[in-house]
Amino acid sequence: MSAIETKKITIIQAINEAISEAMAADPKVIVLGEDVADREGGGVVGVTRGLSTKYGDERVRSTPITEQAIMGAAIGAAIGGYKVVAEIMLMNFTTVAMDMIVNHAAKLRFMSGGQTGVPIVIRMMTGAGISSGGQHSDFLEAWFAHTPGLKVVLPSNPEDAKGLMLSAIADPDPVIFVECTRAYFTPYETPVNVAPIPLGKAKVTQQGTDVTIISYSEIFLRATAAAAELAKDGISVELIDLRTISPWDRETVIASVKKTGRAVIAHEAVKQFGVGAEIAATLQDELFGQLKAPIKRLGAPFTSVPFSGVLEQAFIVSVADIVAAAKSTLA
């Protein structure tokens, strides 16, 4: 086996590469969104930088501030034979385009009896911790996971971001692709060639026997740090990065918790009615009588994202929170 060639890239670069590779391979892949073309800087944080220069202004189009029209253009072009990568700059701005996403993109295949599929990727960034306040930081993935017809993907690292984006673009159905701002800028050693990573498959990054910690997006990095902490106390953690929330990888998660008998689920969104609820509800059903402790859920407190730094840090699930929750299952 030859060594895999790697290089240090960020999630921003990884997604950029994935879109670029998809555009190079298929002339039907197109991109639109506010300020996504190079004339406007290739995206506010540069995710689409260079693409309009490489593939032309017709295939990478900056739009006005018009999220309903962006989504409508994406849906229509997708039905018209294109594979569209549409950017809704921040997750909170999906709120002005929910009709297009939920009543149309998600349902058109079903309502047409399979005739009009909508192969689009809806990219967006979000996350607390950068002083953006209440209207720019929400994780709303549970809404989309509750919507039949959508897939929902949230990568935690560059390699996954690239492989999942490749699959999302190739996917025949609409995919919500959520990028956490806090995780954008850290470079990771990443294979130069990344194959598409199937949607709906979780990654077990660490085998363990005492407790399973399930997470995704940037909080998964905190879960990883928590596992290292717990190891110091002799606690053996099995670590699962869900990567895709809908459909989520029931088999992998159930198998792991069946083995460990304990689980903690951690995400950034508010805990109530969040993704953790679905997973905990499923596990208690599938593994009734086999659990050694209640499934523990971690999420933000039931409040808006605050501006002030002290409050904002307290809002986000911390490594210490995860450590404490894991320990509570072993108490």
Next chain:
Amino acid sequence: MSAIETKKITIIQAINEAISEAMAADPKVIVLGEDVADREGGGVVGVTRGLSTKYGDERVRSTPITEQAIMGAAIGAAIGGYKVVAEIMLMNFTTVAMDMIVNHAAKLRFMSGGQTGVPIVIRMMTGAGISSGGQHSDFLEAWFAHTPGLKVVLPSNPEDAKGLMLSAIADPDPVIFVECTRAYFTPYETPVNVAPIPLGKAKVTQQGTDVTIISYSEIFLRATAAAAELAKDGISVELIDLRTISPWDRETVIASVKKTGRAVIAHEAVKQFGVGAEIAATLQDELFGQLKAPIKRLGAPFTSVPFSGVLEQAFIVSVADIVAAAKSTLA
């Protein structure tokens, strides 16, 4: 104790009475929405019929088709000192007003440090079973329950509808008030005088010992029918109508399931990432080791609401589904 005077009214009449009583008691209560004034018929099913005639066209205003502007007008007027009952005709149409509801109505109190509260009621109807197809029938209450700052209410009968509406109008915060079309038209014997019913309090309509069935909105009526079926087989059901989903009545539900050791949660929304998940996740945690069976969840299959009658009926949780789920916990 003297007998309570009652009369037969529907949910439509009950809500109409509640709004009317609130308007009579407080000149600051106002109403807006598409076709809500009498010139336009007092609402598409007549919930607001007679109100503009009684309280004047200034206090009950029909609007253009403009849900963002409806919600904006409601929010602004609420900050300006009014108590606003805003109608978004159908729940699916909230998708064109989610920014106003989620980024503004829900957050303005918090983001202003408590200075600008938004006392509004956002009324809407929804529900499958009347051949309205994929874009007019969704139950999306889980989205709103996942949104800090909102309260979410779903009555199942006229008395509750009236009492909860009185509380919703009096409430200092935004309340999502969901009316199921299937439950609109059946008259029930209802007290002539209904006091406000506190938000966040469930109602135990039947005591039982074997299994707790938890539901709300029209599905609660099916749960009640299921309980009667189960009684025939000697199964004693404790029946809980949640009435308010956010905040939901944890104490009542936990106490009941602690007693019965078994629970079924049923709602119309798709099961995945639905309200049932939160309740099941909470119960397995609070009652770990005390449950006699896994918590069972019932909801729609993960699909859009179909048009064709056979499929549409199969979409909605049935009495038989609830009976079977309850029995499965006793197997």
Next chain:
Amino acid sequence: MATTSFATGANAAQPDAATQIEIYRRMNLIMQNDEASRKIIRSGRLMMPYYSQRGQEVIPSAISVNLNDDDKICTIYRGIHDMLAKGVPLRALWAEIAGKVTGTCKGKGGPMHITHPASGAILTTGIVGSSMPIANGLAWAAKLDKTRQVTIANFGDGASNIGAFHESLNLASLWKLPVIFVCQNNRFAEHTRYENGTSVDQISKRAAGYGMPGITVDGNDPYEMYAVANEAINRARDGEGPTLIEAMTFRFFGHVFGDDDFYMTKEEKSAAMAADPVPLYRAKLIANGVATEETLAALETDIAAQIADAIEFALASAPPPLEELTRDVYAEQGVA
């Protein structure tokens, strides 16, 4: 951006005789189909929310004769006239309305969500305003493909007050998309009169706010409607961008089947019905020597037979099997 003005009088495009008859055929098809629909609902043999298009026959008929099969339309719940004019086959249409597996959408969409790509009928939406953003996307794809296809976005007068209208017209104008925005102004949005929902006396005046040509036309006059549509469609095909057409019309049978029209005066309704465009146009064709009574009667009989056949087909068809409930949610089967 200057607003193009429309050709008028002798300069306006005129449909030739065959086209004039074809417009009538489509109008009559829509009219008879609407009558059959209301009849069958009244009879109790079919249950569905039905938005009659009676009175609005001219608009799609005069537009669609300017379209090719691969041109696209997006329409709304009140859109069966648009579908029929574009060529959606009657049997599949009726089967869909009846919720049968032989329907355009296997009975899963229903009358508010007809889709039939083979005839260019891509979208029927139940959400006011939503035909427009998606029409833009279809037009964008056609433009990228360098076909000369156009897309028609149909919507009502009430829809012109919702945000999606504004965003769509702005983007279409900026990107010079081959899309024609057709506002079928029947003067009511549900129970709300035009002037109680719309702040400008003519919706076409809003076009100027997007640097787009806009025109108000008598949507019940097949010649005017044809000429205006022809010009707008040609302009779109030639890469000159979108047009807003406000076609004035009236709906004879209220918003939805069962509506008692309390919100309009008896006079305005009977005046509109007295000016029924279908018999008027029929008389004109005969008076002008374009068609004989016999030709038109034969055509009408033929349509009646087709509709009867389609209804029979629909009623005799099977409902979708239960597994259709979770099929087509995703392209692959069996997800979640």
Next chain:
Amino acid sequence: MATTSFATGANAAQPDAATQIEIYRRMNLIMQNDEASRKIIRSGRLMMPYYSQRGQEVIPSAISVNLNDDDKICTIYRGIHDMLAKGVPLRALWAEIAGKVTGTCKGKGGPMHITHPASGAILTTGIVGSSMPIANGLAWAAKLDKTRQVTIANFGDGASNIGAFHESLNLASLWKLPVIFVCQNNRFAEHTRYENGTSVDQISKRAAGYGMPGITVDGNDPYEMYAVANEAINRARDGEGPTLIEAMTFRFFGHVFGDDDFYMTKEEKSAAMAADPVPLYRAKLIANGVATEETLAALETDIAAQIADAIEFALASAPPPLEELTRDVYAEQGVA
């Protein structure tokens, strides 16, 4: 609905000498405050997303001298100039920006979400377009209350392309709400030039689509801006309904702090900065004998001291206690 035209020349309202000086005071306050803000971010002493208003000082200054304390404003992330002109106190403002418990919103809103009802500053939103629907509601309340209060809805040129703009102007016109829509057209939306996002050459032209008066004004000319605002505000107070004002201006320091302005030419930026409205107006006031150099210098020194005091106050204040994290989610404490 006819579009009212605006008084011009000698008929236009003129600010008296005291008002002219007051406009300058507000402009200078905004300018110095903006400079202090950028300086403190550069120094690393405060961390926040900052949307400089430098260059746009005239608009809120000339508008707000026509307003009373109980008139309301709604503004956007780029709105600290609007807040200051309306009278939000410096100490509370700076403390909010610094995330301190002494801030207008206890540090929970931050610079994008300033609210200070006592000075009529009701809403600062971070969602493009959303100031307008809520401004309508405030105006509706005032109308119901039969006060003569007006509400100003501030927004950018880019925001004129989003659905909320359209819905808000239509409703305001229909209901004759006492609201003034002030589009601060600085010719860019983030990195997008006006003409690449907006399909009409002047946003004010869109007013005709709502039967509403619309006017484009030099937003850097305090006299013009004053006259137009005065007229629109009086009209709103008199129950004659809303106005769309497009105030032409320029932002000197890009979209957000750190922006390198690659998307504009050096020439257009330096030309705009050379026409800096603050020193120009200052010179004019002195040349016209409205104020002396000494008066203005004294006023400027006073402002500088107030800002320095506010910053000191903000930095010395405590952050909000942790229990603020879940307080104010609902009116009552301790829910969920």
